[in-house]
Amino acid sequence: MKKVVFIIFMFLFIFSSLACSNKADIDDSVITIGASVVPHAAILEVVRDELLRQGYTLKIVEFTDYVLPNTSLQAKELDANFFQHVPYLTFFNQSNNTDLVSVAAIHFEPFGIYKGTEQDLIDLPRKTKIAIPNDQSNRARALLLLEAQGLLTIRSGAGLSASVNDITSNPLELEIIELEAAGIPARLADVGLAVINGNYAISANVTSLLIVSELPTSLAA
Numbered sequence: 001m002k003k004v005v006f007i008i009f010m011f012l013f014i015f016s017s018l019a020c021s022n023k024a025d026i027d028d029s030v031i032t033i034g035a036s037v038v039p040h041a042a043i044l045e046v047v048r049d050e051l052l053r054q055g056y057t058l059k060i061v062e063f064t065d066y067v068l069p070n071t072s073l074q075a076k077e078l079d080a081n082f083f084q085h086v087p088y089l090t091f092f093n094q095s096n097n098t099d100l101v102s103v104a105a106i107h108f109e110p111f112g113i114y115k116g117t118e119q120d121l122i123d124l125p126r127k128t129k130i131a132i133p134n135d136q137s138n139r140a141r142a143l144l145l146l147e148a149q150g151l152l153t154i155r156s157g158a159g160l161s162a163s164v165n166d167i168t169s170n171p172l173e174l175e176i177i178e179l180e181a182a183g184i185p186a187r188l189a190d191v192g193l194a195v196i197n198g199n200y201a202i203s204a205n206v207t208s209l210l211i212v213s214e215l216p217t218s219l220a221a
Contacts, residue, residue: 029056030057030059031051031059033058033061033079033081034061034069034078034082035069035083036066036069036203037203038199038202039109039199040082041060041062044060044082063083064203066088066135066181070084070089071096071098074096080103083199086106087160089102091136091137091160109197109199110198110212111141111145111195111212112195112196112212113145113146113195113209114188114193114195114201114206114209114210115193115210116188116193118193120210121210124172125172126172127174128174129193130174130176130194130195131179131191132184132194132195133195134178136161136163137160138181139163139178140158140161140162140163141160141213143163145195145211145213146174149211152167152169153167153170177191184196184200185203188208
C-alpha cells in the first residue's frame with residue numbers, strides 16, 4: 001500500500017493517470033509501471049530521479065497496444081499502468097472480467113481525424129473509407145467526432161456505448177473500418193480518412209491532422 005500511495009502522489013504531481021491491481025511485492029523499493037511508449041513512458045522518465053531520491057527504483061515496461069498493459073496488470077506483473085482513460089478501463093473490465101481500478105485522472109493527447117487519401121472533409125466522395133479504433137470507448141469517441149463534423153448521425157443517447165449499429169444516417173454511405181488502434185497510422189494509404197488516438201499519431205509521426213476532438217465531459221473524470 002505504501003508503494004501505491006507514493007505512486008499516486010508522484011503522478012498527480014505531473015497530471016498523470018494510473019490503473020492498479022494488488023501486485024504481490026517482492027521488492028517494495030522497485031516500482032514497475034506499464035506504459036504506452038509515447039508520451040506516457042517519456043512522462044514517467046520525468047519522475048525517475050525524484051523517485052530514486054525517495055528510495056524507489058522505477059522500472060518502465062513499454063507496450064505498443066492497449067490490451068497487454070491491462071492483462072499484465074491483472075496478472076500482477078506490474079504495480080500499475082499509465083495509458084488509458086476511465087471509459088476504456090470500464091469497458092475493458094466488463095469485457096474481460098477484470099477488476100482493475102483507476103487511482104488518478106488522466107491527461108489527454110489530441111484525438112482527431114487525420115488525412116489518408118483524402119485531403120479535407122469537404123466534398124468527400126461517396127463510400128469514402130474511414131478507419132476508426134475498434135475498442136469500445138474509442139470507437140464511440142470516433143463515431144461521435146464524425147457526427148460532430150456532420151458526416152454521420154448517431155442514435156440519441158448512445159454515448160460511449162455507440163457502435164456502427166447506432167448510425168441512423170450516413171448520407172455519403174461512408175465505409176467505417178474498425179481497426180486495432182495501434183495499427184491505424186500504418187493504414188493511412190488504404191483509407192480516405194482515419195481517426196487516430198494521439199499517442200499513436202505521435203509514435204508514428206503522423207502530422208496530417210484535420211480535426212482535433214474536444215474532450216467529452218464524460219471523459220473528464
